[in-house]
Amino acid sequence: QVQLVESGGGLVQAGGSLRLSCAASRNIFSINAMAWYRQAPGKQRELVARIRSIGSTNYVDSVKGRFTISRDNAKNTVYLQMNSLKPEDTAVYYCNAWVAPNTYWGQGTQVTVSS
Numbered sequence: 875q876v877q878l879v880e881s882g883g884g885l886v887q888a889g890g891s892l893r894l895s896c897a898a899s900r901n902i903f904s905i906n907a908m909a910w911y912r913q914a915p916g917k918q919r920e921l922v923a924r925i926r927s928i929g930s931t932n933y934v935d936s937v938k939g940r941f942t943i944s945r946d947n948a949k950n951t952v953y954l955q956m957n958s959l960k961p962e963d964t965a966v967y968y969c970n971a972w973v974a975p976n977t978y979w980g981q982g983t984q985v986t987v988s989s
Contacts, residue, residue, distance in 0.1 A: 883983030
């Protein structure tokens, strides 16, 4: 079992920055991969960024060069640094953990980017 608690969402103007945090209830070094997903109103949930236990990362094309996923093993926390935010980044952002064969989700945090 893994409990995930997100924080750091909010309202920001276009061009601004936010950092999301996801605190896990267990040692994240033992988690196969952790990721951030987002879901905008009327749209499907999409993968934004993933970081694997070996440290490799991948991003959806729309955020490459603007978002950075990272982790702090000592704090059991994964971060999503979001820069140059755009109104189309507005969504509920969810933290995800994959501990094969199970997947766990946080409750989500709202990010709203005003134009």
